[in-house]
Every structure is written in C-alpha cells, then in structure tokens.
Amino acid sequence: MYIAMKKIQYIVSALLVVAVAAMSLSSCSSEKLGPTIFPPTEDELDPTATTYQLDKFLQQEFLKKYNLLFLYKMPDISANMNYNLVPARYQNALDLAVTCKYMWYDAYVALAGEEFLKAYGPRIILLVGSQAISSSTHEPVDGLTEGGVKITLYNVNSMDATNVDKMNENYFHTMHREFATMLRQNKTYPTEFNTISVGHYVPSEWRERGDEINSEGFVSRYASSENSVDFAETIACYIVFTDAQWEEMLGYASCGWHKDKNQYCRYYKYPGNDMSKEPQYIPHTEADEKKISVVRDADGFIIQRYIYDQKNRIREIVYDVEDEDGIDGVAAIEQKVAIARQWFREAWGIDLDALREEVRTRQDAYNIESLRELVYGIQ
Amino acid sequence: MKKFLNISLLALVALTSFSLTSCLHEMDEVFDEDAVIRMDKAMAEYEDILTSNGGKWLLEYYSNTSEPGYNYVLTFDKDGTVVMSGHNKWIQYIKTKTWTSAFGSMRSMWDVIGDNGLVLTFNSYNDYFHLFSTPEAVPTQGGTMTQGGESTAGYGHEGDYEFNLMKYSGDTIYLTGKKYNLHMIMTRLDPSTDDEAYLSKVASYNSSMFPAKMNNVYIVLPDGKRWIVESGASGYMRIYPEGEDRVTTSEYHNFIITDYGMSFRDPLVLEGNTPGETYRIQRFVRQADGTALCVEDNKTLITADPLTDCIGLYSWNCSSPKKEFAGVFQTLQTKISSEASKKAGTTLKSAQISYIDSLQTYALTLFFSKQSSNFPARYLFTLTKSSDTQMKMSFTGTSDYGSIYQDFCPTIQELIDTMNATSFTLSSSSLLSPETITMTDSSNPENNIIWKITLNPT
Numbered sequence: 001m002y003i004a005m006k007k008i009q010y011i012v013s014a015l016l017v018v019a020v021a022a023m024s025l026s027s028c029s030s031e032k033l034g035p036t037i038f039p040p041t042e043d044e045l046d047p048t049a050t051t052y053q054l055d056k057f058l059q060q061e062f063l064k065k066y067n068l069l070f071l072y073k074m075p076d077i078s079a080n081m082n083y084n085l086v087p088a089r090y091q092n093a094l095d096l097a098v099t100c101k102y103m104w105y106d107a108y109v110a111l112a113g114e115e116f117l118k119a120y121g122p123r124i125i126l127l128v129g130s131q132a133i134s135s136s137t138h139e140p141v142d143g144l145t146e147g148g149v150k151i152t153l154y155n156v157n158s159m160d161a162t163n164v165d166k167m168n169e170n171y172f173h174t175m176h177r178e179f180a181t182m183l184r185q186n187k188t189y190p191t192e193f194n195t196i197s198v199g200h201y202v203p204s205e206w207r208e209r210g211d212e213i214n215s216e217g218f219v220s221r222y223a224s225s226e227n228s229v230d231f232a233e234t235i236a237c238y239i240v241f242t243d244a245q246w247e248e249m250l251g252y253a254s255c256g257w258h259k260d261k262n263q264y265c266r267y268y269k270y271p272g273n274d275m276s277k278e279p280q281y282i283p284h285t286e287a288d289e290k291k292i293s294v295v296r297d298a299d300g301f302i303i304q305r306y307i308y309d310q311k312n313r314i315r316e317i318v319y320d321v322e323d324e325d326g327i328d329g330v331a332a333i334e335q336k337v338a339i340a341r342q343w344f345r346e347a348w349g350i351d352l353d354a355l356r357e358e359v360r361t362r363q364d365a366y367n368i369e370s371l372r373e374l375v376y377g378i379q
Numbered sequence: 380m381k382k383f384l385n386i387s388l389l390a391l392v393a394l395t396s397f398s399l400t401s402c403l404h405e406m407d408e409v410f411d412e413d414a415v416i417r418m419d420k421a422m423a424e425y426e427d428i429l430t431s432n433g434g435k436w437l438l439e440y441y442s443n444t445s446e447p448g449y450n451y452v453l454t455f456d457k458d459g460t461v462v463m464s465g466h467n468k469w470i471q472y473i474k475t476k477t478w479t480s481a482f483g484s485m486r487s488m489w490d491v492i493g494d495n496g497l498v499l500t501f502n503s504y505n506d507y508f509h510l511f512s513t514p515e516a517v518p519t520q521g522g523t524m525t526q527g528g529e530s531t532a533g534y535g536h537e538g539d540y541e542f543n544l545m546k547y548s549g550d551t552i553y554l555t556g557k558k559y560n561l562h563m564i565m566t567r568l569d570p571s572t573d574d575e576a577y578l579s580k581v582a583s584y585n586s587s588m589f590p591a592k593m594n595n596v597y598i599v600l601p602d603g604k605r606w607i608v609e610s611g612a613s614g615y616m617r618i619y620p621e622g623e624d625r626v627t628t629s630e631y632h633n634f635i636i637t638d639y640g641m642s643f644r645d646p647l648v649l650e651g652n653t654p655g656e657t658y659r660i661q662r663f664v665r666q667a668d669g670t671a672l673c674v675e676d677n678k679t680l681i682t683a684d685p686l687t688d689c690i691g692l693y694s695w696n697c698s699s700p701k702k703e704f705a706g707v708f709q710t711l712q713t714k715i716s717s718e719a720s721k722k723a724g725t726t727l728k729s730a731q732i733s734y735i736d737s738l739q740t741y742a743l744t745l746f747f748s749k750q751s752s753n754f755p756a757r758y759l760f761t762l763t764k765s766s767d768t769q770m771k772m773s774f775t776g777t778s779d780y781g782s783i784y785q786d787f788c789p790t791i792q793e794l795i796d797t798m799n800a801t802s803f804t805l806s807s808s809s810l811l812s813p814e815t816i817t818m819t820d821s822s823n824p825e826n827n828i829i830w831k832i833t834l835n836p837t
Contacts (some may be wrong), residue, residue, distance in 0.1 A: 049459045051488065073488055073502035075541075081558070084514040084535050089504040090488060129504045133514040135533030157504055 004140070029039045051270075053378040054094050061374075062125075066117050070097060080132065080152075088129040088156040092237050095161035096127060096153065096171065098371040104175045107358045111352050120186055120348075123169070124150040130159040139207060144178070148185035151178045161368040168240055168363060169180045176359075177236035184231060193339045196228040196332050201226050211264035211284045212257035214249050214327060217332025234336045235344075239356050240363070253329030256321040267292065269307060269316045282307065284320065292318055418493045425499070425544055428552070429455040430740060433570020436552070439635050441561045441644050442511035442538030447614020449646060450581050451508060452574045453565070461489040461501065463508045464576035466524025470507050472518060480582045482575045483507035497544040498557060510537025562645060577638070585636045586612070587812040595688075597621070601678035601807045604650040608681070617765060640665040646675075656684070669809025682717070685767030686805040686816055691734035691741060695830035698729045707828030711794045715745070718788035725749040732830065735759075738778060743798070745791070747784060757786035758795055758798050768805045769821065772798050803824070 045055050052070075062068040072093035074085070088096070108117055132154050132263075143153040153174060160166055196215045202209065206225040218224040223233035241249065255266040258281055265281035267289075282288050295304040300358035303316035337352075344352040412420075429436070434455035449469075454462040464484035471481030488503035501508060516532040539556030542563070546553040550567040568577075589596065589611025596608040598618060604622040614636075619629040634643045646661040660679050663671035674766035684692075696702045701710040717726040725747040735742050735757070742757045745805045757778035763771040774795045779787065785791045802821040807813035812830050820826035 046459075048457070051459060054388070073490065073500075075492065075494065075500065075502065084512060084533065084537060086509040086512045086514075087488075087502050087504050088542065129509070130513050130515070133533040135514075138516075138532040 037297060047099060049091070053375045054090075054097065056378045057375045061105075065114065066105070066121050067123060068121060069124045070100075071124060072097065074126065083132040084130075084135075085132060085154075086129040088127040090158045092129075092159045092161070094372065094375055095128050095368060096156055096159065098374050099161065099167065099171065099368070100125065100175065101374070102371055103172050103359065103362055103366070104179065107355065107362055108179075108350075110358050111355050116348070116350075120183060122149055122151045122182055126150065126152045127156045128152060128154045131155045131158075145181040145185065145317050148182050151175075151182065153178070164363065164366050167244075167366070172240045172359070172363070173236050175240045177179055177232045179231040180235040181228070183348065184228060187343075189231055189347075190345045193231055193336060196229070196335055197224070198228065200224065200327070201230070210257075210259065211252065211266075212259070214253035214299070214333070214377065215255055215257055215323065216327050217253070217327040217329050217336070219249060219333060219336075227374075230336070231340065234333070235340050235352070238337050238340065238352070239359050242360070242363075250333065253333055254323070256323030257325070258321045265319045266321050267305065268321060269318050271316070272309065272314055273316055279319075281321070304345070382703055411546070418497075421497055422491045422493060425497060425547070426457075428547055429489075429491070429499075430457045431481040432567065435570050435572055436565045437568050437637075438554075438565045439563055439637065439642065440511070440538070441556075441563055441633065441635070442536040443559070444561070444644065445615055445631070446536065447633055448642070449511075450578060450635065450637065452572065452578060454566065454574075455489060459488055460486050462486050462574070463501070463505045464574035464578060465507050466575075469510050473506060473510060481587065484574055491544070494541075494557075498541050499544050499554065500541045506672065509540055511536040512540045522532060527628075530777045551603040576688075578834060581638050584638070584665075587615075587802075587809065587814070588636050588641060589616070590812045595684040597682055598649065599680045599682055600649060600662070602653070602656070604649075604651045606649055640671045641681075668730075669807070669813075670810045671811070673828065681811070683811050683813075684811060686807055686810070687764040687767055687770050689813055689816065689832065690695070690732060690762065690770070694833040695732040696729065696833055697828060697830055700727055704730075704828040705730070705828070706820070706823065707797060708794070708826055708828050711790055711797065714790040715788045715794065718790055719747055719784065722787040723749070723784070725754065728753065730828075735766050740775070740779065741772075743772075743774075743795075744779075745784065747780070753782070754780045756780040756791070758791070760798075764801075770803050770805065771801075772803070774799055 021341055044343050045052055045059065049055065051073075058070045059070075062070045072088055072090075074087035105117060105121070108121075129349075132144070133140050141154060144154070146152070153171070155170070159171060163263045200216055200218075203225050209224055213221050213224055216224065218230060219234050219237040223230040223237075234300050236248070238246070252266075258265050258268065260281035260283070263281075263283035263285070265283055267282040268279040269282065270279055282292070292305050292307050294302045295306070297303050306315045307318050308314065309316055343353045344350045344355070395710045406758055431442040431706045434457075436453045436455070438451040438453055439448050440451050449465055449467050452462075452464040454464075455459065456462075462481065462484060463486075463536050464480045466480055468478050468480050470483035471477055471479050474481055474483065483506070485505050485507050487501060487505035487508070489499070489501050492498050512535065514533050514535045517534075517536060537559055539561065541557040542554035543557055544552065545555055552565040554563045554565060555561070556563065570677050580745065588609075598606040598608060606618045607621050608627075609617040615631060615633045617629050617631055619625050619700045630647075632643050632645075632647060634641050640663045642662040643660070646659050648657045648659050650657050658679060660673045660675055662674040662678070663679075663681055664674060666672050669745055670683075670765045671681040689695075700715075701709075704712045712727060719725045719727055727745060729746045731744045731746070733742060733744065734740070740759045741762055742759050745758075747756060748754075758774055758781050759776045759778055760772045760774045763773065765771070803818045805816055806819055807816045816832055818830060
C-alpha cells in the first residue's frame with residue numbers, strides 16, 4: 001500500500017511539474033518579439049539622400065538578387081582592425097559597383113545562371129579605399145576572402161575606371177581571384193594541383209622573386225606564395241589576361257633566366273662579339289629589351305638577335321640564357337590550367353574557356369560611362 | 380498524502396518563481412523601450428543635433444599624440460553629406476607637394492551608426508580629412524620619402540575617422556576616436572561662418588602664437604612656478620620646470636591653436652612650487668597683450684620674457700623712419716635727413732637697435748644710403764631696465780661712420796640727447812610674438828618709435 005501510495009505521489013508530482021513547466025514556457029513563447037536587430041533595408045531608402053541612386057542600384061542588383069551586402073560606406077568594424085584603412089571615394093565605389101556587376105556577376109550569370117551566384121556568391125563585398133599595408137612588413141594586400149562569404153577589395157581610391165588596362169590588372173584580376181578563392185573554400189580542388197610546383201612555394205618571400213617566376217611554373221609572383229593562392233591566381237590570370245598577355249607570359253615561362261646584379265636577364269652578349277671575354281647579361285627591362293633587334297628568315301622565324309654596342313658601331317650578337325632550372329614552366333602552367341578547367345567543369349558545371357571568352361568580350365566592350373548610367377538612370 | 384501535497388505545492392511555487400524569473404528580460408521596470416528603439420532614437424537625436432541650426436561645427440581634431448591638433452569646420456547636411464574644411468600643411472602637400480599651410484574643402488558622406496554605442500562616422504573618403512587615416516607612409520618635410528618615412532608605411536598618421544559620441548552639452552559634442560581613443564570636441568559654429576576666412580584666420584595664429592625663434596616662453600602657474608616651453612611652433616611642445624634638469628623632467632604635449640587661443644589635447648597636471656601640489660590646466664584664452672590665460676583656473680598664464688629682455692635678443696628695425704618715427708623723433712629724423720642730403724648727398728634710409736657682439740654693447744645704427752651703398756653710423760649705449768616695460772638708454776660713444784655723420788648732421792647729437800633724456804615705455808600687440816615693439820616717451824606718448832622685430836637673434 002505504502003509503495004503504491006509512493007508511486008501515485010511520484011506520478012502526480014511529475015504531472016504537476018510538467019504542467020507548471022508548460023505554463024512557464026508558454027508564458028515566454030507568447031511574448032512578442034522586438035524589432036529585428038538588423039538594419040532596415042527593404043524599400044526604406046531615403047530618396048533625398050545623396051547616395052540614393054547607388055543604394056537603390058545595390059539593393060536591386062545585389063541585395064535582392066543575390067542576398068549580397070555591398071558595403072562601400074566602410075564601417076571600421078567590418079574591416080580588419082589590425083590595419084589602418086580608409087573608406088572608398090564615393091565615385092570610385094559607384095564605378096566598382098557597376099563594374100562588379102558587369103565584369104563579374106553578369107559574366108558568371110551568363111555561364112552558370114543566377115542560382116549559382118545565389119548559392120555560392122559572396123554574402124558581403126567590402127570596399128576599402130586604401131591598401132591594407134602590413135605595419136610589420138610594410139607590404140600591401142589588394143584583396144581578401146574570408147570564410148567563403150566575404151570579399152574585401154582594397155585600394156579602391158587608386159582606381160581609374162576609365163583605364164581598362166589598369167582596371168584589368170588591378171581590379172578585375174582581384175575580383176576573379178578572390179571569387180575563385182571563395183569557390184575553392186566551398187569545394188576543394190584536386191590535390192594533384194599541389195604536386196605540380198611542390199617545393200617551389202615561398203610563402204614569406206614571394207615578393208622578392210623576379211621575372212623568372214613564369215619559368216618556374218607560376219603565372220605570377222603571388223601565385224608562388226602557396227598552392228591555394230596559385231590555384232586562384234592561375235584561374236584569375238587565365239580569365240582576365242588578354243591573348244597577348246597570356247602568350248607573353250608563356251614566352252617568359254619558356255625562357256632561361258640569369259640573375260645578374262639583382263636584375264633578371266634572359267639574354268646575354270659578348271662585348272665586341274669576343275667570346276673570350278666574360279658574357280654581359282642584358283637586364284629584362286622594357287628599356288633594355290627594346291634595344292634588341294632581330295633578324296628573321298623568309299618564314300618570319302627569328303634567326304638572330306643583336307644589339308649595338310655603346311658607341312653604336314658594332315652589332316653584338318645576343319644569345320638566349322640557357323634554361324637550367326629543371327622546370328618546364330609552360331607545361332606546369334598549362335597543367336595547372338587543365339586542372340582548373342576540369343575542376344570548374346566537374347565541381348561547378350562551368351566551362352572555364354567559355355567564361356574566359358565571356359570576360360574577354362566584356363573587357364573589349366567595357367565602357368565605364370555607359371555602365372555608370374545603370375546608377376544615374378535610377379529615378 | 381498531506382506531506383505529498385505540501386511537497387507538490389512547494390514545487391509549484393518554486394517553478395512558478397523560476398518561470399517569472401525567466402521572463403524578467405522584459406525590463407519594464409528599468410527601461411520604457413526596447414534597446415534597439417532607444418538606440419534608433421539616440422541616433423536620430425544626434426543626427427538632429429548635428430544638422431540643426433545650419434549644421435556647422437568646429438572639430439578640434441587630433442590624429443595622434445605627437446602631432447598638433449588640426450581645426451576642421453564641418454557642415455552636416457541632412458542628405459547624408461558633410462563639407463569638411465581644413466587649413467594645414469598636409470592639405471597643401473596633397474595639392475602642391477609643398478609645405479605651407481593651405482585651405483581645402485570637400486564634400487563627402489557621414490552617418491551616425493550604432494556600433495557598441497553611438498558612432499559618428501565619416502564613411503566615404505574625403506581628400507582633406509581621411510589623409511590622417513591612410514596607411515601610406517607619412518611624407519616627410521621636403522617632399523621626399525626618407526628611410527624613417529617609409530617605416531611609417533602601414534601606420535600613416537593613425538588618425539581616426541570614426542568617433543564614439545560620448546556626450547552633448549552646451550553646443551559641445553565630446554568624442555573619442557574609435558580606434559585610437561583620443562578625446563576630441565566639436566563645438567557649434569555660427570551658420571554664417573565662412574570656412575576659408577575662419578580657418579585662414581586661425582591658421583595665422585599658428586605662426587604668431589609660438590613663433591619658431593622666440594625665446595623663453597613660460598607656463599606660469601598660480602603660485603608663480605614657471606615651466607619653460609620649447610618647440611611651441613611645432614604644435615608638440617616640450618615643457619620642463621624652470622631650474623630643474625631639462626633632460627629628466629621634460630614632458631611633451633600636443634595642442635591645438637584655435638580662434639580663442641589654444642588647448643592641450645588632454646589636461647596637463649603640473650606640479651607647483653610645493654612638492655605634491657599640482658595644477659590641472661588644458662584650455663587657454665588669448666589675451667589682449669598676446670599672452671594666454673587658463674580657462675580652468677583663470678590664473679595660469681602662458682607668457683614670454685618681458686619686452687625689455689627682447690632688446691639685444693633680436694634686431695629692432697625701422698625700415699622707414701619717415702613713417703615710424705613720431706612726435707619729436709619725427710621732427711629730428713626729418714632734420715637729420717635734410718642735413719645728410721645737403722652736406723653728404725645721402726638720405727637717412729633706416730634705423731636699427733641691436734646688440735653688437737664685437738663691441739659687447741648696444742647700438743643705435745642709422746643707415747645712410749648713397750649710390751646703393753649703406754653707411755652705418757653707430758651710436759653706442761648702455762641700457763637701464765627699470766621694469767618689464769620701462770627702460771632708459773645712455774649713449775657712450777660712436778662706431779663705424781658714427782662720428783663722420785655726426786659732423787655732417789649736427790641734429791644727430793640732438794637725437795642722442797633727446798633719447799638720453801627720455802624714459803621709454805615698451806609695448807607690443809603680443810608678448811608671445813612681438814612682431815613690432817613701440818618705444819614710447821613715458822612722459823609724452825606722442826613721441827614714439829615703432830620697431831619691427833626680427834626674430835632671428837642678431
């Protein structure tokens with residue numbers, strides 16, 4: 001009897017506890033939630049604000065379409081507090097916003113569709129006016145990708161949107177590299193890529209490397225910093241380089257290089273063509289290489305290079321520096337591109353060559369004046 | 380059963396109290412409104428404060444602890460733009476790569492945002508303001524980058540462009556730089572203020588308040604203790620107690636020259652004559668005599684050596700006696716000029732009082748010109764200072780062409796006799812920066828001579 005009574009006590013007690021707990025929970029859940037902690041965005045733009053047109057453009061083209069917050073009024077808290085940074089100039093921010101849409105987003109949409117960017121595009125693009133200069137190394141950073149969701153573009157205030165070559169070199173390149181980095185952060189690339197230049201990466205001293213970098217199988221000095229950067233740089237260079245730039249780069253990759261007096265040289269000569277003397281190396285600078293003339297055969301092939309001596313009297317024959325680094329630079333770069341091409345196709349369903357062609361077409365048609373109308377035309 | 384009911388009742392009470400506790404975040408008893416709404420309201424209030432009454436403010440801006448403060452006139456507009464105007468050497472450097480101070484004004488963006496509190500942000504680049512926040516190496520004077528300049532790459536000036544809004548009181552907003560935590564203030568300006576005229580006027584005070592080569596400026600505390608001021612012209616002054624070791628007791632403080640006077644970035648706490656007894660000072664108002672009086676105690680003074688000590692330290696020049704000699708001295712210089720013209724074919728061109736090192740005495744020098752050559756006629760004198768502004772000259776002899784011109788111009792002796800007999804009172808528009816000193820006959824103010832002071836020691 002006592003045991004039965006105890007059981008009843010426990011059952012009733014348990015029921016009471018459950019009932020009261022339910023009451024207490026329901027009293028909380030019935031409470032109204034306060035306003036969202038996030039800033040209001042939808043249709044709350046102030047039409048009298050000076051930045052209304054740009055804000056509306058960003059809302060329409062990035063926020064609503066891709067859930068992308070395009071931050072151009074730089075809140076310090078969004079940036080890396082270890083750096084001293086400044087906001088972007090308004091006009092440059094506007095130019096970069098329309099350029100991002102035209103050269104980057106629309107190019108990918110043409111190949112992969114909007115859904116691709118909705119799923120894998122960045123959630124935040126932050127524009128920073130200045131470079132991010134490391135106070136310890138005093139070296140600049142021009143772009144940063146964080147967590148597969150945020151891309152920071154630095155040095156926006158140095159941008160000249162009317163100069164397509166500079167835009168290509170400094171901004172389109174960075175956009176595509178950082179986006180490739182973001183894609184890489186979402187889906188890994190074949191580890192085979194990492195084996196191509198293994199042993200030749202220099203994470204801390206890549207800036208010190210010279211013109212010989214292509215012959216070591218890298219598309220750029222930055223690419224030689226680490227394999228993941230190499231992967232993104234290879235993709236970015238392949239996409240944004242013109243045919244002439246790509247061919248020139250492969251040309252350098254096929255050369256032998258010699259470092260003489262801190263200058264990289266791919267040619268040398270003997271003073272007065274006297275081969276008993278020490279060879280003189282010709283620095284690989286625009287000024288020095290322009291002095292070199294060529295003799296071609298009937299088919300246009302170069303059969304000899306020569307340069308005049310200092311008194312402009314003797315034609316001194318110019319010789320190629322022997323490629324002795326043991327690396328087939330062209331093959332390495334092409335192998336890397338092939339892996340990237342395969343990864344784009346298999347991981348993302350994107351034809352890298354078609355993307356390249358799309359970007360080239362857009363580069364050729366690039367006109368910042370007409371792109372600005374995308375913003376200025378907003379009522 | 381009774382026991383069971385008691386236990387159940389206790390459990391019920393306990394759980395009810397838990398449930399009430401869990402709902403206490405309503406905070407009705409402490410705040411009337413949700414935190415987000417309160418923050419929104421506070422931001423709107425500050426936006427109203429900034430844009431109302433013409434929206435014009437003076438920001439006393441400091442980029443770091445070792446540069447002077449810079450005045451910026453800010454005009455906030457409700458459309459989210461702000462005109463930022465400044466007048467300093469960095470603006471001039473941006474414009475022309477030279478180093479004089481220049482005015483610059485540009486429109487950019489502003490906002491009040493909530494970011495761990497209220498933050499005033501200037502969130503689009505303004506050429507003339509964000510220059511203090513860029514990471515590029517700070518250019519060095521002369522326009523070329525030195526090794527030291529390069530080492531500032533990554534740091535720049537380290538100036539803030541986002542500010543925590545701390546307090547608004549009496550048309551003054553108290554701010555703190557968000558990243559580097561320097562305290563600054565913004566004070567409301569009359570909406571009719573012309574940015575360029577206002578800032579140019581203040582910039583002119585920069586060079587006059589602490590001229591580069593003025594000697595012996597002091598902070599004089601209420602108990603008479605003097606702290607010697609050095610390098611005031613740099614905007615980053617070195618101070619140390621008079622009579623104490625300069626090396627071990629020196630302090631360095633940056634400050635800003637304003638339209639009212641000057642202000643140190645943070646309050647200074649200086650020790651007086653009695654060990655342990657300190658005085659807290661920060662803001663100083665320019666006085667009619669050019670000195671600066673402390674706002675906090677209305678007693679501490681920034682002042683310089685008395686005018687009577689300026690004689691000898693600097694050249695006192697009178698480039699046109701015809702204009703700058705008055706009363707009896709005007710009459711005498713006219714007669715001297717006439718005599719020189721008639722008897723020597725020269726004119727009295729200028730006059731100077733200085734200390735002649737080689738003769739170790741003071742001299743009044745009259746320069747007579749003839750065929751583009753100057754012939755200095757020197758009349759030596761000793762000096763008696765009876766107070767900070769009172770002095771007498773006692774002529775003792777001649778030097779250079781002194782006696783020759785005395786023969787040509789007998790009135791020179793009359794001038795010497797008159798000066799010998801006169802007790803002079805010295806006055807200047809500014810004790811700290813005596814660009815001119817007027818030497819006035821103490822018994823007849825109509826008799827005076829105005830000397831322009833050359834701050835290079837002779």
